[in-house]
Amino acid sequence: MSTIRINNFKVELSNLDKVLWPKQGYTKGDLINYYIDIYPLIQDFLAQRPLSLKSYPDGINGKSFFQKNAPDYAPHWLSTYGIYSRHRKEAINWITVNKLADLVWVANRASIELHSWFSTINKPDEPSFAVFDLDPGDRSRFKDVIDIALVIKKIIDEMKLIAFLKTSGKSGLHIYIPIKTGYKFTASKIFLKSIAEMVIRVKPGLATIEWRKKKRDGKVYIDYRQNGRGKTLPVPYSIRPTANATISTPLNWDELNPKLSPEKFTLANIANRLKKKGDLWSDILQIKQSLPSYLL
DNA sequence: CTGTCAT
DNA sequence: ATGACAGTCCGGTCC
DNA sequence: GGACCG
Ligand SMILES: [Mn+2]
Ligand SMILES: [Mn+2]
Numbered sequence: 183m184s185t186i187r188i189n190n191f192k193v194e195l196s197n198l199d200k201v202l203w204p205k206q207g208y209t210k211g212d213l214i215n216y217y218i219d220i221y222p223l224i225q226d227f228l229a230q231r232p233l234s235l236k237s238y239p240d241g242i243n244g245k246s247f248f249q250k251n252a253p254d255y256a257p258h259w260l261s262t263y264g265i266y267s268r269h270r271k272e273a274i275n276w277i278t279v280n281k282l283a284d285l286v287w288v289a290n291r292a293s294i295e296l297h298s299w300f301s302t303i304n305k306p307d308e309p310s311f312a313v314f315d316l317d318p319g320d321r322s323r324f325k326d327v328i329d330i331a332l333v334i335k336k337i338i339d340e341m342k343l344i345a346f347l348k349t350s351g352k353s354g355l356h357i358y359i360p361i362k363t364g365y366k367f368t369a370s371k372i373f374l375k376s377i378a379e380m381v382i383r384v385k386p387g388l389a390t391i392e393w394r395k396k397k398r399d400g401k402v403y404i405d406y407r408q409n410g411r412g413k414t415l416p417v418p419y420s421i422r423p424t425a426n427a428t429i430s431t432p433l434n435w436d437e438l439n440p441k442l443s444p445e446k447f448t449l450a451n452i453a454n455r456l457k458k459k460g461d462l463w464s465d466i467l468q469i470k471q472s473l474p475s476y477l478l
Numbered sequence: 479c480t481g482t483c484a485t
Numbered sequence: 486a487t488g489a490c491a492g493t494c495c496g497g498t499c500c
Numbered sequence: 501g502g503a504c505c506g
Binding site (some may be wrong): 196197234237239245246247248249251253255267268269270274291292339393394407410411412413 | 489490491492493494495496497498499500
């Protein structure tokens with residue numbers, strides 16, 4: 183056990199040498215260092231947004247669990263926010279990351295994945311973006327996901343909206359359309375569903391919005407249902423529990439060519455990529471777009 | 479933070 | 486008595 | 501209540 187001081191908050195670090203990614207030999211210490219380094223880039227996707235962390239105390243091949251509620255033994259300075267849960271019939275004390283010490287405490291729990299709300303605690307029903315989560319079914323290839331993403335991009339372009347792209351870190355893609363506050367999740371969901379239906383009209387053999395897995399036929403699931411209070415996706419630059427420690431990596435749209443493979447974006451090369459390309463998502467939360475009223 | 483184990 | 490080390494643990498929505 | 505999502 184070692185104690186470090188971050189802006190006067192004492193954070194206890196444990197098991198820093200425990201290997202979490204056996205193939206690469208990356209340890210919990212490496213995980214914590216990565217999140218410290220990347221904090222400036224993910225800050226705005228964490229601050230004031232309730233967090234679901236996914237923890238892998240025994241590494242990526244061991245048991246994992248989601249955690250939302252701050253445990254009693256968390257340090258008093260940890261940022262939390264109580265929101266009444268209908269499910270639990272009492273408030274959940276949501277963990278949030280509002281400062282670096284919060285993030286380091288979170289990372290020390292072997293929290294490989296960081297998932298945050300699309301909305302903030304002040305306006306929990308008003309998302310900052312409308313999000314497509316493209317999930318390939320078992321009969322889809324990554325090039326099908328790319329195909330669908332490009333159709334979505336074309337529609338979004340013609341609506342004169344700006345959309346941001348990232349890998350999920352596994353086998354899918356995420357498309358974020360930043361919007362001005364004031365729209366409820368119900369509105370963004372209708373907007374996204376309308377576009378998804380247009381895409382399916384263009385690519386009926388490739389994409390689906392069926393909720394029942396059995397009915398999806400192995401196609402690419404255009405998941406717009408993730409747009410809701412309390413629902414999450416991994417934040418950009420979240421590391422993932424894959425053999426090579428892939429990272430949910432922001433991409434330029436012109437990188438979507440058939441040769442692209444998402445498993446190439448990893449902890450080993452993220453620093454180099456950032457040096458070359460910069461942070462492609464740095465502006466996203468400054469962009470406040472209106473949704474086309476004719477779709478709502 | 480709390481509990482256990484080794485010194 | 487002191488310190489190293491380990492444990493860590495789901496809710497919301499759609500149908 | 502169960503499926504499905506992260
Ligand atoms: Mn996905
Ligand atoms: Mn999904």
